Amino acid sequence: MKNVYIETYGCALNKADTFIMETLLEKEGYKFVEKPEDADIIILNTCVVRLETEERMKQRIKELNKFSSNKKFIVAGCMSSAEPATVLSIAPNASLVGPQAVERILEVIKSSERKIILDGDKASVTPRLFEGKIAIIPLADGCAGNCSFCITKLARRKLRSYPLREIVESAKYAVLNGAKEIELTGQDTAAYGLDLGGTIRLPDVVSKVAEIDGDFMIRIGMMTPEQAMRILDDLIEVLKNPKVYKFIHLPVQSGDDRVLKLMNRKYTVDEYRQIVTEIRNKIPFVNITTDIIIGHPGEDEEAFNNTILLMKELRFERVHLAMYSIRPNTKSASLPQIPDSIKKKRMHIANKVYEDVAYSVHNEYVGTISRVITTELGRKGSVIGRTINYIPVVIKNENAQLGKWYNVKITEASFYDLRGVLV
Template sequence: MVRVYVESYGCSRNKADGEIMEAILLKAGYELAENPEKADYVVVNTCAVKDPTELKMAKRIRELLDSGKRVIATGCLVHVNPDAIDPRVSGILGVKSIDRIAEAISVAERGGKLISVEGWREKSLDKLELPRLWKPGVSFVVPIGEGCLNACTYCATRFARGVLKSYKPEFIVRWVKEALARGYREIVLSSEDTGCYGFDIGTNLAKLLDEITAIEGDFRVRVGMMNPNHVIKFLDELIDAYHDKKVYRFLHLPVQSGDNEILRKMGRNYTVEEFEEIVKAFRRKIPGLNLNTDIIVGFPGETDEAFENTVELVKRVRPDKINVSRYSARPGTIASRWKQLPGWKVKERSRLLHRLRLQIAYEINKTYVEKTVEVLVHGSGKKGGIEGRTFNYKEIILDSGTPGDLINVRITWAGSTYLRGSVVESE
């Protein structure tokens, strides 16, 4: 029996792709190995969002090959920079060819090498029509589409995922119902940009949320990242959908820079003022909103003044969490052809912003201490204890709790990145 291990990196979208491949392999008669050491083949489902990530992927593939494993490379890296893939791999599949994973191993077993990457732009693959491996847990990722409608000058992911293809609402709702019937309590809606969901099929994210929250049961929905230039087109409708208690009060809205000229160079198609307008509208109508944003420091052309504008934006808006990334040029992107900033300057700005984000996060989290909030228990935490998520998706560590339970918790401690709490015993 040929044993296969699938390891996925990067976003929750990639995690879902990995589970699809696992289901296809099982259906084809292959055995899923418990770990890479016990596998004959390792499928490396790659991410290529940043240069350090690409290096990590290439290194992992080499390590597996050097240890005698046969490797099938899939995911974004095979599109973004195929030259980074070790030529010794036994097969290469693009993101829209994961339905051929069993075929790739069959070809490799016969001494061949299946490479299915070309023609992906024209290929239409609705992944919600493919099987999926149901793993134990509380949270289940439901992809709602693939690709995006943006043309950011620094992003290479769009070379892999392509132009937006939204999945049909009825398929998404069917998967949500199936996940809930199997005992999952949290649904994660995932896409490259959930904000433009449905624009290609005559609907939008707000309408999809209304359909999902209308499903019977006590469950929670976490909405993935959405870009401001799309959200602003149906802002009031989206906020109305967020009023349902099943939707976490969690908004992941990347700003990337606090300077309008840099945003223009990035190809982001919105202004700082529009970003702030969205945040103010959400905070005005959704109390307790947990705002997450992304910022890239050191983008080509970022002057001291432009960076200071970003710092001032952070101080004004005070997000709960900021994902700070140092700009790194990605192959084939427009921005990679522009003059790059010195590495020392990028590091200096990154460190300053990192310190500021931790300070703001701590100050916000401290306000939760002594409050009682609803928490969905997830399971064993990486920081010890039992991990859960609050009503607005803040991470909280508990001393006890049963995965899947919705419980009331009194918050006893706050750090910059997570909370601690104790279960409030019901009378």
Template structure:
């Protein structure tokens, strides 16, 4: 059959889609680029925020009206299956921890509902462009009070290291120049395997493969990164590993962190950042911040702004707290909507100011850049060794260049090939 995929949400969702595509291609099904071409429609959903859920609901309704077989996969299917069933009663449901059942859902004449199954037997052999996204684990070891994803991905399940390394090796042989190791919390990798292998060991094995490529590691929680920081720093010392760490701090106030059920203090987070920057002075530390979580008063919000100024993160994903059903944070006293919106505006304004300052410091430098993607107006997008995007012209995909940084914005750098 001809199958069309739509994917929303995080890099792990994207990796799950590639795994489902790989399974279906192994059964001789064809992946097509539009719903008009398809016999079966698969939407891999996200449920992390309320506005995202509204977008998913609208799209599920639209796809259900096509009259074609519909499979709803991903976190909305896993966290709120009753909602999905009410929107599209004839659709099959595949939770994010049962994506291996996508073949059954596509091929069966009956409606399939599978919310928790086995890990898929394969990792993605499908990738787009030069970037191969490889899930290393599903689920996490935490229990954040604001998180609905925990309801969809209930338990931590790490993929075997040999499976991951072999998938990366095959991707490199097919031309991948970036191996993105992703998970809900990459620092949790291996905790469930009952053996002495952790994220640092896995990164070491992947980065030791032959070939011209770089390894990028996805988000890790501070509390688990802290437990293995020395080993992680040793693994990141490999020249094939981007000097990039995604460590979500979420708030600059310890009381709010406790309300969120985060398992670290601000002093511990500061120490992690200090140690990373001491080892890698030109490092990219990216973080996430939630504005307006229950328990955040004006002083707590000011603490968050002050932390942004103090630690000067390379990139910040700022989101206004979104009440999610069946989570502990939803049962707490809420910050009024207008206050949340006003704080979000102030936080984003500060972030843009800080980011422009940080990026201006790169102007005039010569930096090594790996060109990975096509940009707008015949430009290309490269990445520095600390994973900052650089817009260049007259460059070929998949090649390294030395670029002189000529200009900057809050989002990226502009360079000319030397």
């Protein structure tokens, strides 16, 4: 049977797509190898969310295409769907598989000719493979929005929710095989079920997964504020479940209403503030993580300062900051652009504010004892665990094992994580 090499870039959803492809391939008897030179088939699962990422993908396609004279080369992921002409200009003989066509990977591999399949039918296959103690399970791909800056919408064009039964079976399999964290992922997890008539929603899925027997935690993936508002009461209730991390990834993108309108985001800053306040009132230790784009077209000094003020006011535990970069075929690309020098200056200011706020939040944990579940290996023999509100804790103890609960005394804090010792 043929050997397959898969290389993956991008978000958790992209990683889940790779696990879906691997699940299908393993079932057919394909073997996975660690080096492209040892493979008969090479699959590159791409990301194209930012300009620098796209440049990295172009370089990697060029490097792996050197093997295409005697190996089958498949470019999968968002770049294959959002920019197929660019991919084929670098690798003319490559087959393309869009992120919403991963279930058809066997069709592409078995074909004697080059295949280009960018769209699929209903999402139906969830992964039966995972790495370490964390299982990534997609709830849905695509979203219900149409943000002006987003190229992912061009790659994952329609919302496709996975069947509840498939999600639960995938989670059961993962828990039975040692997973301690079930990461329920999607472009917008709160949009789950809109394409299925709206009878089953995100809280229903989380509740069903939480009913699975076993010692594990559930991490709910990113959601948009407008969809979170729609299910807020039930979302808060499900966050109270002991098996669910007290964690919400809720991208605000800007602290200015005018910029949010230019971004085509469907909420106001005040509505976002109300969501955060409501969640925090009901779940005091909740970790609110957000995304912010710095330098989007239309962001003047007042708008930027409004974003900084919101960061300070809401004291996010983590902020994924990104400097705006033009994405082809998006509406924001056609707007007047802010000079790079200004964007870089603002990024520096925003990073400093984020680090100061996050350090202040984390420093409150120093001297306390936290209940932590270990899920990853760290550097120099350390183990990384997560608090119930999903803050990473580095445990410098060779006796700490993966997949265990420990009481950890927090001895140090940084803006990024906590450090501690076993009690």
